[in-house]
Amino acid sequence: MLKPDIIIAAVANGLLTGAVYALIALGLTLVYGVLHIINFAHGATLTASMFAVFVCHQVFRLDPYVAVFVLTPLFFVLGYLVQRFVIGPASHGNDSNILLVTLGLSIVIENALLATFRSDTRSIDVPYGFSVLEVGPLLLSVPKVVAFVTSFAVAALLGLLLVKTDTGKAIRAVAKEKAGAALVGINVEHVYAITFGIGAACLAIAACLLMPTYLVNPRSGNAFVLVAFTIVVLGGMGSIGGALAGGLIIGVVESLSGLVLGESLGQIGIFLIFILVLLLKPTGLSGARS
């Protein structure tokens, strides 16, 4: 019934979209791996960074692909400060409190955005917004291809950072054994904040990659976070490679089930995977410790 070129186009689109999902899941999985909490403010932070891209474009006439070099460090610093001076102190050393603080933060961020930008849906128009790469019968959206490549590059860089640098080693040490890491002189609070900063920076990059083709309103980040949770569970909590593979798988599943079952019912594919992974392989693809 469906012609093969339509199916191939759907798979390609799924892969391209999945890479951005993976990038959004990276921040979530890293924060989970180190702090052992789910960051409920992830969606709101994504929305905030999408608005930041919007403001950069409207006010400073910065292209999203240029703005990424400003916003990534900015969101890293913001993430660092928020963890160091808001979430950390407010949690009083109790992990379950962190959960509540991030939930509270998400409410504050969303409503601050609502108050500032009102509820209108905004999008930006970039000259390459509609350009496509013709690969055989496929019409690949240029911004999505850029997003795909960048997501992989960011994941690779993050992997290198964790393996090669002292900071990365400290992050992994804290993730494995907090008390031990503190005993050998690692500043756990600092590492927590760095991790949170990296998570926020990943979102800033994702926002810059999304905005040329997507739109933003004070709730738009949430649409991605549920998918990101699924990817984190599928890929294995705290695993970078798992998040990448999970993102691509979810992207393709969503795309194909959307094509076959219709866009509404298509979402069922994602949540079936979510439930099956939890039932059959709770450690996820990477098989790492939970």
Next chain:
Amino acid sequence: MSATRRSVLTGAAATSAVFAMPGLVRAQAPQIKIGILQPVTGALAQDGEYGRLGAEIALNEINAAGGIKSMGGAKLQMVFGDARSNPEGGTAEVERMQSEGVAAIVGGFASPICLAASQAASRYDIPYIVDVGVSDQIVNRGLKNTFRLGPGFGTVTTAALDNLVKLNDAAGKPAKTVVIVHEDGLFGSGMAKLMNAELPKRGFEVLETIAHPTPSRDMTNVALRIKALNPDLVIPSSYYGEFVLLARTLQQQKIRPKGIYAVLNGAASNFRFVKEFPEAANLVMDCNHWADPRKPKTATVRASAEKDGRFWLYNTPLNYSCVGLLADAIERAASADKTKVTEALASSTFSDHIMPYGPTKFVNGQNSGAAPVNTQVQSGDIKVIFPTEFADAKPVFPAT
């Protein structure tokens, strides 16, 4: 947003203070409280804000022109309520407005909010004017307090289908096949069901009906499906964000049906969409509420709305007109008494509105002359193409 609200409240407080002082020495016209109910937070916040804008413009205009003359120039004072995009929020605000002593309530926007809020208002006999809510159930419940100036779902869809046939016939029947794209909530699904029942009777073949959730992250699959089916017409019933995504994706994938014909669409007659994506929006048609372009007052209201960077959406003229309708009723009743205002509304022949309707005539609360119009985006502007008696452009169809 909060700044606007605050300044309005401060303004209202200051006004009442000014009026309270001289009231000690001489008889002073009373303030009449008018409840304006709109969802300004949550999913429908954009519509709610544009609705409130229309009500504000009307209230300011009426007060500046001397208020309600039959009541000694009494000023109308807005009591604003945020329906928070759900029926519970709407009824809660109606209760609050009742305790503040409003003479009437205008607004609601979405059908579920209008249904719940008008029912809550009916318990206190507060007259309720529905601004948009198109569900036909709203006026079919026999509530004496509920009035709707605009057209209902049945009227809009009948007009949409009739005009589609006219449009197609006039062009030599180029369109035979249709794909329906709809959001999977009450509004989109209801529309899709109706289209599926009615289009075949009018000689169109529905190739497929594609549902999508709100919000959707990506509409590429919908576009790919449309590409595979290659229909003559695409009929979308979606909210703003999803329709914009779809239109952009169609443009990107070089999918060009002979026409995109929307019914009560959130974006197809929205200037934001037209301004931001002129190419994707070009030649999209919609059957929806729209202000009458022939009336000189329309331009004035539009200018006030656009003054602070707002776009021109149908919510603004509808609410502007509804507040005018109410002020006219209070003027004729010469009283803010709820029963008298209700009676005055029921016998209203108000014609000073900016909608494309004649003099108001309520039959069981529904304005019998209310009708939608067909619009088409033509080179960066939204033009009226049907009904022909006040169209300001000719339809461009087929588009390719």
